[in-house]
Amino acid sequence: MYSMEGKDNKVHGWISSDRHVGFWMITPSDEFRVCGPVKQDLTSHLGPTTLSMFTSVHYAGKDMNTTYDSKEPWKKVFGPVFVYLNSASSRNLLWTDAKRQMVSEVQSWPYEFVKSVDYPLHHQRGTVNGQFFVKDRYNNNKENLFGKFAFVGLALPGEAGSWQTENKGYQFWTRADNMGMFTIANVRPGDYSLYAWVPGFIGDYKYERDITITHGEEINVGSIVYEPPRNGSTLWEIGEPDRTAAEFYIPDADPTLLTKLNLNNANRQDRFRQYGLWDRYSDLYPRNDLVYTVGVSDYTKDWFYAHVNRKAGNGTYKATTWQIKFNLKAVTEPAGIYTLRIALASATTVNLMVRVNEANSEPVFISGLIGRDNAIARHGIHGLYRLYNIDIHGKFLRVGYNTIYLIHGRDRSDFLSGVMYDYLRLEGPSGV
Template identity: 25%
Template sequence: MVNLKTFFVCLHLLVLIQWVKAIENGTQSKGFLKQLDSSTWIFGNDIWNLTQGRQYATKLWYKEKDLVGKAVGHYVSYNGAQSDLNWTSAAIVDSGSDFVNIRFTAKEGDFHWVIYDGLAGAYQYFVNHALPTLGEFRTLWRLDNETFPNGRTSVRDGQLPPLSSYVASTKVQDETWETANGTFLTKYDWSNFVRDTDFYGVYGDEVGSWYIPGGKDYYNGNHLKQELMIHRESQTGDAVQLNMIHGTHYQASSSDTFGANKTWGPWLWYLNNGSKADAALRVQQEVRAWPYSWFKDASYQSRGSVRGRLVLSDGRPAAGATVFLGDNHPNTTALDQGRGYYYTTYADEIGAFRIDDVRTGSYGLQAWSNGGSIADVSTSLLRNDVVVSRSAVTNLQTLRWNVTSEDNTIFRVGAFDRKTTGFALSGPTPFEHGRIAKCPANLTFVVGRSETGHWCFGQEALGTWTIIFSTNSSSTSTSASASTSTSPSTSNFTTTRAAKLLISLAGFASGSSADILLNSHKIGNITSGSALLPSSQDTYRGATRAGEWHLLEFGVEGDLLRGGGEENRLDFRVTKSTLWRGWLWDAVKLEWV
């Protein structure tokens, strides 16, 4: 009796022989789809072909080799691995002289493979019909671990840890292992900022599999959206190439409901001989071609542009400002937006910006500081009802951005840019498990003497970080309460002016808490479980540059500050600590009100 595996191999070869004959006879294009039974299809072109089952696509033949091997293959799923899509039918829904568009249908929606003659790979996109409210939605490859020993993102390139390394190590948390020499293996080291991505994938000496997003408007989130890109599957050793088209890995939440026909993509899945230089050249080609003229979807092709100029209320141009075009009248943060389409850019040196190829519709435009000459700006700008029309430029003219006067600043540590820029240990790479534990438990920063790099990027250990400063205020008075203060430096002078403490956190992972004390008087806290601080699992997953941004404000009564040039002390005293869980610093600012 012929076993089932042998039967399907023979059937596969028969289909391919018939397809080759059809091409030779000029009766069929090089792209093809053949159905073997009610739940098995073969498709591809003259360079590669793939066997698709009800759930997984396996047997990826390229350069006379199966690139999947014993791995899982290709699939589409939402909310992690809980819900893999099951394909009920497949059909060629469009074709031309040099391409076929193959649609696989599931109850949740349609996944398309657009296959051109001579292309090693395919353009892919998904059209929603009935996806539930979700956080994670992804497509991915799980490929042969020997064929693909290496991985590459825009910030990391090298060998993926072999499966044997995990076996010899101790698991310490979610997908994280400690090796015998005290270093860590974690899949989260292979994350990246989504909108900074050029191309990413897995590769070896003979073959590479890459994802190339020509455009990025279908991704959720803003400039600081980070996602896991690739990793070694710790249970099987599969080389994993993720395509998180709606992700939540470094966010507090991003749960969205999508309208009918909401489309993700197209992006290019690209095969080559493992050359990163070739993939980089292909990126240039895809970026020039986006939005793709071949994608015959009316809403996709209906696009316009937005331009304007940002000027601060104190007269300065908002040079280098971050500009985000997202949900109109938003009820979530820019990072957490995900039901629509999103566009990002930065203003130039005079505050001018332009965003081209925006899908028509109504948007909310936001802007905030990206450091530089406007590093002191803690406020942000929101302009709703930005209407983008087909083939038109929406000119917003000059947008006035209200800011507080720099004259009111008592001190500032760090630049307002929603990142840990300039702080110790924030680089060189933006991901490393456990790096936050290298920051000191106790730290003293003296305003006017200490450099920005003296402040560490994150805090989680039991101890106290202190900022020493003076107000140099002329508004002082004798105060009995000040003379009895328990602060190490006492004075008979306190200010009569109220102030405001701004704490900008670039990220927060619950598990550690701190009291905030001014001259030994508690004025606030950074607390797990606070409604203002939902956990975003950023420090927990090795983020060192950014996570979910939070701006906290605390009022300071005038009699708490010492004037007359006397020393003041601001303490961040950690009262509860959980290893690798804490907060990322963006900036600390004290200002008069």
């Protein structure tokens, strides 16, 4: 229940139930945390126990385990973090004061009192700024769009999106404004790749050149343009490309397992923080699996937040198959290539398969065994982001109604296996 994304984890703690005393963990910078700004981790255990998690496999899995070559040198500074105790006449004042102290610590970062050659001070760090644009050639406005509120960051050099499982270096992230302007400040000297992604668009961006930061240097990369994956016009889409499953249907919790903490929380994402929500799929679909009809169904009501297996009795679970039904007025064939894009917000020990129009036909896509982020069981709305771009030949489609089958593909004896979808889109052939 007590977890959050690194970018939001600036202050958390406990308040005494009998005396107005607060105990707070303040983290003014997340530069030392692993796997980027949306990597989730625990903040507390019951007890009460307050945590400062520097690194863990939570919500990511073994994909982000740190490995070392023989005799490989490595060192890293974790923190510093700030432990704050306060007292006040009311609990609200304790929380207000803790947030005030957090702002003060953030403004003081990097701390000047740290005396280590491995911890650069403010004047020894650099800055990167620029403006981020998005170009989608099938958008109604053919011009570049402002990269509104894009996540832009620096991490160790790698491939686009590699920051998700990067765990040895430092990462520095910011959010662009509504015109795509961004500034990444207080960057430690070193070599980095510049990465980004934009809510509302699929895929990951990587700047064409690596960036070297030296003491006190300011680098302006100017205008940079991201072209999201796109072959043809959108025929239909399900969900919102925001790397979470927050927009899909979140069932009411089992009354016997209800946690009142987030019951009346206005934040929709907190509705996930109820134990056993995955088993509600078996209650809602006891015999037949989910069927979604494009143009009729509403993904906020008719698309279950997680594609999990159904309880089969005796503690076992049975693999499930979801269907997407859609109508095509024309089909470009036989040479026409359609594109199905499936963005996953989470995956845990699942083999996702896709069939077209025939439930027992040869799959057009097989993921193989993927994922160990356990986000479903950990009450998360996402784990690691994955994007699959699947070619569908026109010969597999027909004029009129078609069906795409999403097959879980793996029976398990427990509830862990499943995926959360972020976004699905079918595109017509290139130029159509």
